[in-house]
Each structure stands twice: as C-alpha cells, then as structure tokens.
Amino acid sequence: MTRHSTVGEVMTRDVVTVRPDTPFKEITSVLSARGISAVPVADARGAPMGLVSEADLLRRQTEQPDEYGGQPAPPGWPHERSKARAENAAGLMTTPVVTARPDWPVTQAARTMDHHRVRRLLVVDETDRIVGIVSRSDLLRVFLRPDEEIREEIRDDVLKGMLRLGGMEVQVQVHDGVVTLRGEVERHSTARIAERLAKGVDGVVTVRPMIDYAVDDVAAQDVRPGSPR
Amino acid sequence: MSEADLLRKQQSQPDPGGHPAGAHLSPAERDKARAWTAEGLMTSPAVTARPQWSVVEAARTMARHHVKRLPVVDGADRLVGIISRADLLHVFLRRDVTIREEITVDVLTRTLGLDPASVTVHVEDGRVTPTGTVPHSSLVPLAVRLCESVDGVVDVTNRLGSRVDDAGGVPRR
Numbered sequence: 001m002t003r004h005s006t007v008g009e010v011m012t013r014d015v016v017t018v019r020p021d022t023p024f025k026e027i028t029s030v031l032s033a034r035g036i037s038a039v040p041v042a043d044a045r046g047a048p049m050g051l052v053s054e055a056d057l058l059r060r061q062t063e064q065p066d067e068y069g070g071q072p073a074p075p076g077w078p079h080e081r082s083k084a085r086a087e088n089a090a091g092l093m094t095t096p097v098v099t100a101r102p103d104w105p106v107t108q109a110a111r112t113m114d115h116h117r118v119r120r121l122l123v124v125d126e127t128d129r130i131v132g133i134v135s136r137s138d139l140l141r142v143f144l145r146p147d148e149e150i151r152e153e154i155r156d157d158v159l160k161g162m163l164r165l166g167g168m169e170v171q172v173q174v175h176d177g178v179v180t181l182r183g184e185v186e187r188h189s190t191a192r193i194a195e196r197l198a199k200g201v202d203g204v205v206t207v208r209p210m211i212d213y214a215v216d217d218v219a220a221q222d223v224r225p226g227s228p229r
Numbered sequence: 230m231s232e233a234d235l236l237r238k239q240q241s242q243p244d245p246g247g248h249p250a251g252a253h254l255s256p257a258e259r260d261k262a263r264a265w266t267a268e269g270l271m272t273s274p275a276v277t278a279r280p281q282w283s284v285v286e287a288a289r290t291m292a293r294h295h296v297k298r299l300p301v302v303d304g305a306d307r308l309v310g311i312i313s314r315a316d317l318l319h320v321f322l323r324r325d326v327t328i329r330e331e332i333t334v335d336v337l338t339r340t341l342g343l344d345p346a347s348v349t350v351h352v353e354d355g356r357v358t359p360t361g362t363v364p365h366s367s368l369v370p371l372a373v374r375l376c377e378s379v380d381g382v383v384d385v386t387n388r389l390g391s392r393v394d395d396a397g398g399v400p401r402r
Binding site for chain 1: 297383
C-alpha cells in the first residue's frame with residue numbers, strides 16, 4: 001500500500017515513439033514539434049528498445065565541422081564517437097532503457113532514476129508495451145497539485161476517513177498549497193494527528209493549525225526534556 | 230543557458246539539402262538561434278530562489294516560470310547556489326536512517342504519543358516495517374498512514390498489533 005502519488009498519476013500518457021530506422025533530422029523535428037527533450041525508440045509491437053535525448057543529438061552536433069571549417073575534437077570515448085556518427089535512432093539511442101510500472105509510487109521512480117543516473121523512465125505494462133513516460137519534472141508534479149485536490153484529500157480522506165471528523169468540527173482551506181485547519185475537537189492529540197496527516201498530503205507547502213481542543217492530553221509529553229520541537 | 234538554447238541554435242543551421250531552417254521558431258527564438266555568445270544565447274532575466282524556501286515552493290516557482298533550475302540568491306542578491314529539478318527530487322531519496330528518525334521521533338512519539346520502546350521501525354530502501362504493540366487498535370491505521378506520508382517512503386508493511394480492540398470507536402490514545 002502506498003500513500004504518495006503513483007507513476008500512473010503523474011506520467012505523460014500521450015507518448016510519441018520513433019522506430020529504430022528513423023533518421024536524425026526527423027528525430028530533431030519530433031523533439032522540437034512536441035516540445036520534448038527525449039523520445040523512446042520502440043519495436044514493431046511497442047516494446048521499448050532505447051531512448052534518444054537532446055544530449056544524444058547534441059553529441060552528434062559537436063562532431064560537425066563549424067562554420068569556419070574547423071574540425072571539432074572527437075570526444076574521448078569510442079562509444080560516444082560512434083554515436084556522434086550515427087544517422088538514425090538505433091545508432092543514437094541510449095540503451096538499455098530503464099522502465100517503471102504505473103502503480104509504482106513516485107518515490108520508487110525517483111530512486112530508480114537516481115540509481116541508474118537517468119532523467120526519465122519509460123512506463124510499461126505487464127506485456128512490456130510502452131504506456132507512458134515519466135520525467136523528473138513529472139515527478140515534481142506531486143508538489144504542484146491544485147488546491148482543490150489537496151483540500152478534497154484532506155477533508156474526505158484524512159479528516160473524515162481517518163479521524164471521523166466532519167465539516168462541523170474542522171474546516172479546511174487551501175491556498176497555493178498552504179493549508180489552514182480551523183475548528184474544534186475534543187482532544188489535543190486528535191488536533192495534532194490531524195495536523196500531521198494534513199502535512200503529509202502530497203503538494204502541501206505547510207499547515208497552519210488553528211484547531212481548538214477541550215482536553216489537553218499531550219501537555220505532559222511536551223514538557224518532557226529533550227522532546228522534539 | 231540551457232541545452233534547449235543550444236539545440237535551438239543547432240536546428241537553425243541549414244541542412245545539407247539546402248532547406249531553410251528555423252522557420253518554426255518564434256522571433257525571440259530565432260534571435261537566440263543567430264547568437265554566438267553566452268550573452269546572446271542565455272535566457273534572461275533569471276528567476277531566483279531564496280535559501281530558506283521549501284522544496285514545494287521552489288518546485289512551484291520553476292513550474293510557473295517554465296525553468297529547470299533556479300539561481301539561489303541571498304538577501305543582498307548575491308548568488309549562493311543553484312537549485313535544479315534533480316536537487317528537488319532528493320526529497321524522494323532520503324536516507325533510510327533519516328526516514329527512520331522522522332518516523333520514530335516525529336510520528337510515533339510526538340504525534341501519536343507512543344512509547345518509542347514499544348514499536349521497532351525497520352527501513353530499507355524506503356520500505357518501512359513498523360513492528361510492535363500499540364494501546365488501541367484504532368491507532369494502527371493512523372500509524373500506518375502517517376508512516377506512508379513521510380517524505381521518501383516507498384511503502385509500509387504493517388506488523389503492528391494492539392492491546393485493546395476499539396475499532397469502530399473514536400481514535401484515542
């Protein structure tokens with residue numbers, strides 16, 4: 001079970017792919033026309049073979065003579081040099097391709113990107129067909145959830161679902177990701193749990209707790225020396 | 230100055246077939262494509278961040294201005310660093326020991342008021358397993374949900390039991 005948003009929720013679903021024999025110029029047009037920085041290379045049945053990124057294309061570009069006829073120095077690695085000479089997707093692409101599944105939490109996708117030192121993952125279904133692509137900026141989308149979506153999750157999922165608190169007891173306001181909880185509950189401990197649960201919702205910048213309580217059942221804990229905050 | 234600025238330059242070169250290039254670029258992009266120096270190629274003015282900003286605030290600013298990184302400046306507008314999207318993603322890559330500490334101190338002790346000795350928290354590659362006994366069964370789903378929402382947690386395997394079954398009642402401690 002996972003709490004954080006999933007790859008399926010933040011990935012780009014409308015993925016354009018190229019074939020292994022797609023030429024260099026056509027790849028640059030695809031990237032430019034779609035405003036994307038990389039394109040997957042897929043086989044006939046839609047399974048991923050590799051990924052061609054702007055960086056792969058730039059490497060090719062630096063191999064070209066400049067306008068004064070000067071020859072650029074070839075990059076050091078033989079592998080990089082062969083990429084620089086490649087004219088189609090199969091020769092330009094980076095392999096092996098690193099994949100993710102739609103039901104992964106974003107945290108797992110971020111760890112996989114970090115582990116393999118890649119900027120994006122191809123999302124595949126059980127039959128290894130491409131169903132999406134997830135980039136770093138897609139993962140960052142969990143920080144950019146609309147206020148109304150955050151408010152609904154806190155009101156329905158957290159307050160009502162977890163704490164059985166209705167709108168009569170606690171009201172939720174969200175503005176630019178800043179959450180204000182206002183109302184009254186019986187116990188201080190309940191107010192504190194509500195605040196912490198709200199803080200853990202994806203996209204929340206901070207929580208301003210303004211919940212009153214009738215019984216202070218946590219005061220003793222707070223005066224204990226060395227207790228946090 | 231970004232890869233995109235450089236690629237714009239690349240696309241504007243005439244191709245070997247002699248086709249005109251750069252026709253799809255906007256006037257501002259065409260200016261950049263003609264430039265040969267960093268000053269001509271760079272994107273300006275630079276949007277900046279402050280060191281005390283939260284990750285969420287930095288992410289929102291990058292999205293609003295469509296930039297991939299932000300120069301970080303102090304109160305006197307002096308450059309003190311650069312923050313990139315990759316840096317923001319570090320919030321998902323917290324070390325197991327850091328996750329464990331937040332769960333033990335902040336979630337179990339401070340928020341739920343549990344005796345830290347009553348619950349053992351194991352964290353491996355962001356996967357959390359809390360084991361132990363809590364006073365009331367109503368606390369178990371709260372503890373699990375709170376653990377799941379900690380930054381960097383991949384998933385939670387619940388091994389918590391309770392002394393008193395108060396399921397269906399109001400959460401208490």
